[in-house]
Amino acid sequence: MNQSALVMEEKSNEHYLDDLKEIRSMMEKSSRFISLSGLSGISAGIIALVGAFIASWYIKTHIENPSYTLQTVVMVRMEDVLFLLLDAAIVLFLALTSATYFAVRKARMQNLPVWSKAGELTLINLLIPLATGAIFCLILYTYNIFILIAPATLLFYGLALLNASKYTLAEVRYLGICEIVLGLAGMLIPGYSIILWAVGFGLLHIIYGAVMYYRYER
Amino acid sequence: MKDIIAGLNKEFDNRVRLGIMSILMVNEWVDFNTVKTLLNLTDGNLASHISALEKTGYIEVKKEFVGKKPRTTYNATPEGKKAFRHHLDALEKLLKGNS
Numbered sequence: 001m002n003q004s005a006l007v008m009e010e011k012s013n014e015h016y017l018d019d020l021k022e023i024r025s026m027m028e029k030s031s032r033f034i035s036l037s038g039l040s041g042i043s044a045g046i047i048a049l050v051g052a053f054i055a056s057w058y059i060k061t062h063i064e065n066p067s068y069t070l071q072t073v074v075m076v077r078m079e080d081v082l083f084l085l086l087d088a089a090i091v092l093f094l095a096l097t098s099a100t101y102f103a104v105r106k107a108r109m110q111n112l113p114v115w116s117k118a119g120e121l122t123l124i125n126l127l128i129p130l131a132t133g134a135i136f137c138l139i140l141y142t143y144n145i146f147i148l149i150a151p152a153t154l155l156f157y158g159l160a161l162l163n164a165s166k167y168t169l170a171e172v173r174y175l176g177i178c179e180i181v182l183g184l185a186g187m188l189i190p191g192y193s194i195i196l197w198a199v200g201f202g203l204l205h206i207i208y209g210a211v212m213y214y215r216y217e218r
Numbered sequence: 219m220k221d222i223i224a225g226l227n228k229e230f231d232n233r234v235r236l237g238i239m240s241i242l243m244v245n246e247w248v249d250f251n252t253v254k255t256l257l258n259l260t261d262g263n264l265a266s267h268i269s270a271l272e273k274t275g276y277i278e279v280k281k282e283f284v285g286k287k288p289r290t291t292y293n294a295t296p297e298g299k300k301a302f303r304h305h306l307d308a309l310e311k312l313l314k315g316n317s
Contacts, residue, residue, distance in 0.1 A: 013312075016312055019236055020310075020313070022233055022236055022237060023237075027243060029256055030240070030244060030245055031244045110251075112252055113251070113252065117245070
């Protein structure tokens with residue numbers, strides 16, 4: 001090693017400890033997708049709440065006896081199920097679009113490339129459990145087990161977040177755990193699908209988004 | 219004591235350079251703006267440290283065009299990675315020795 005490149009004076013322990021902290025923090029931060037915006041969460045949450053509101057309105061006005069035991073729910077008319085699925089699909093589409101919009105906006109503001117290796121890893125690791133969940137719900141649908149579909153979407157969404165949290169903001173992990181707990185609880189007490197969705201996709205996203213916005217973007 | 223301190227590399231005695239190398243240890247070909255945002259720096263400040271690291275041969279620079287926009291990316295060279303690991307070992311030893 002070049003002798004002139006050596007440090008001869010001694011510095012305090014604290015200085016070196018701070019050096020190590022900086023190294024650790026940079027290694028961690030730089031390998032994650034950091035453009036996810038709190039506003040993405042808030043907008044997705046609001047859209048989900050509107051969707052849940054429409055669904056509950058539809059059930060109140062169109063389904064005569066909205067009881068949700070496993071036996072009676074199978075007798076719900078196909079068009080009702082289709083309306084609710086369509087509602088859910090539109091919510092999903094709008095939520096994803098708005099979340100993407102705010103992430104792109106944040107990346108632009110940070111002057112970062114929108115598409116990065118970390119972003120790619122986040123997306124792939126989010127999509128694998130999510131696609132698994134979607135197929136699983138389709139299978140439930142074909143077996144007429146509608147009662148488990150709503151909690152299952154929360155469960156798989158939570159697992160997807162947990163999985164992707166390794167490549168994006170660490171707080172996503174806690175959102176994921178909340179969704180999983182909510183999904184499992186929903187399976188134990190069936191019949192509250194709309195409320196589950198409103199809390200899981202609406203309320204939790206808004207809380208998470210607000211916390212993140214307050215923490216990192218103000 | 220002096221021997222342990224001698225293991226520290228003066229090139230990494232600066233927080234900015236330490237940050238740049240940390241980022242490049244775990245990522246390949248990172249662009250200027252990403253480094254700038256992560257370290258919260260101004261253009262000029264980052265550029266001067268980048269060129270210092272380039273001069274020592276610890277990082278390599280690639281300039282290319284994405285459409286009409288120039289894009290500069292950086293990568294740690296094998297020597298750079300080796301030197302940084304050496305520096306990290308020295309830091310750890312130093313902290314263990316002093317506590």
